[in-house]
Amino acid sequence: MRKLHAYVFIFPSLFLTLIFSIYPLMWALRFMFYDYQGFGTPVFIGLDNFARVMRDAEFWSSVKNTGIYALGKLIVTIPLSLLLAIILNRSLKGRTFLRAVYYLPTIFSASVMSIVFFIIFNSYNGILNQFLIKYDIISQPISWLGADHAMLTTVIIAIWGAVGNYMLLFLAGLQGIPEDLYEAASLDGAGEYEKLRHVTIPLLGPVMQMIIMLAITISLKGYESIMVLTGGGPYGKTEVMYLYLFKLLFPISPESQTLQQIGYGSAVGFTTALMVGGITVIYFFVSRKLNNIY
C-alpha cells in the first residue's frame, strides 16, 4: 500500500522531468537530422547538418572565442580564488567580512551584472573612461567594448563574477583537511610554506580537481552575460558557442542577422555539447594522472 502512495508522491517530479527535460532532449536529438526552420514540414536530410557544422566558419570562430574566453577566465580565477581561500581560512581579523565582500558578486544575475558593467565600460560616457581621463591616465577614451578590447573586457567581468564562488568552494575543501595534520606538521618544525606545500596542496588535490572541472564546464557554457553586454559583437569577436547556438534557435537580438534554423541549431547544439563533454573527460583523465604523481 505504501508503495502506491510513494508513486503518488514521486509523480509530480517524474512527470515534470519526463515532459520538460527528457522529451525536449529527445526532440532535439531527432531534429538534428532534419532540415527544419520552425515552420512547414521538416525534411529528413541525414547527416547533412553535421557536414554543414564542419564547414561553418562562424561556428568555428565561436569555438575559438569560447576557448579564449574560458582560458582567460580560468587562468586568473582559479589561482586568485584559491589564494583568497587559503588566506581567509586562517585566523585573520575581519575574515568573515572579507569573505562576504568577495562573495557578493555571486548573487548578481548575469543580466544585471552586464548592465552594470556596460555603464562602466561604455566607450563614450562610461564611468571608467571618465575617471581615467579626469586623472590624466589616458587622453583618448578607450573603446573597451570595441573590436580590439571587447573580449578582454568580457573576460574581466567574468572573473569579477566568478572569483567569490570558487573561493567559497575552495574554502569548503580546505575545511575538510583535518586539523591534526597541521599540528603534526608544526611539531615537525614545518613553516607556513612547508605546510602549504606538503599538507594543504596535496590534500586539496581531489577537491581541486573537481572544482576545476566544474569551472571548465561552466565557463565553456556561459553566454548570458556576453549576450547582454555585447550580443556577441563587435564583428562576432565575443561570440561564444552557446550564444551562436541560441541565435540559431531564437534570432531575437537587434544585432543578430541569423535566420531561425532549428534543425541545424540542434546539430550545432549536439556538436557543442559533445565538445564540452569531451574536454571535461579529457581534463578528468589528465588531471587524475597528475594527481598520481604526487
Added chain:
Amino acid sequence: MNRVVSGGVVSKSWPAVLGRVILWVFLIVTALVTLFPIIMVFLGSFKTNLEVTAGATLLPESWQFANYAKAWETANFSRFTFNSVFVSVTVTIGMLVVSSMAAYAVDRVQFAGKRIYMGLLASTLFISIGAVVLRPQYDLMVSLGLQKSLLGVIIILISAHATCFFIIIGFFRGIPKDLDEAAYIDGCNFYSVYWRIVLPLLRPALAVAGLGAFQGSWNEYILPLVFTLSNPSLQTLPVGLANLRYGIGAAAETQLMMAGACLSILPLLVVYLFANKSFMQVTVGAVKG
C-alpha cells in the same frame, strides 16, 4: 573553523611585518575592486543624467531620489518587480513541494523503479545541451497555450528541481525513521506523517534549498526573455533591465538603468545580509560562476 596557523603568533621580525603589509594591501585592493562597480552604480543611481554622462564624480552633487520613482513608474519597474516576485515565489514553493514529496517517497519507501527514477533525475543535472532544449520547451508551452502567461516559465523552472531534490534528500538522514513508525502506531498514515512529522523537521533543509531556488529563479534571464518576446508586460527584472540597454533613448537615461539595477539587486542583497551563513551553504556546489 578557527585554525591557528602561526597567524596568532606575534612575530616582530622585519620579513614577517612586511609579509603582513603585503597581505593586507592585497586583500584590501581585491575588496575594493570587487566593491567598486557596486558602489559606483549605487551612488550613480542618485545622480542626474548629466552628471552620470559628463562628470567623473564619486558622490552625487545633489541626491536625486526621484530617479527611483521615475524608474518605478516610467521605466515600468513596478511591473517587472511584480512579475519577478510572482515567478520567484511560485517557483520556490513549487520546487520545495515537488522535491520534498519525491525525497520523502524515495527515502522512506522501497518501490520498483526507484533507481531508474534517481538516475533520471541525476542525469538532468549532468546532461545539458544548453539552449537546444529551450526551443522544444517553448513549442511545448505554445501547444499547451501557456506561453502567454508566466506559467510556462514557472513550470519549466520547477521541472529543473534535481538540485533541490538532492539537497533535501541529503537532510533526510537526520530524520530518524523511528519517528515515522511511532506516528504510524499513533494512527497517522503516509500523508499525515509527511505533513505532520517530516515537513516540520525538514525546515532547515527547506530553508537552504528554498534560498537557492529563490536566487536562481530571481536571477533567471534566458527563459523569461524567450517567453516574453511577444508580451513585454510579462518581463521580469533581469529582462526588463537588459532591454533598457536597447530601448529607444535608453542610452540617454543611464541614471534610470542604475536605479533599476539597484532595485533588482536589493531583495537578494537584503536576504544575503540576513542569511549570510545559509547563503554560503547553498552555494557550495551550486552551479554558477
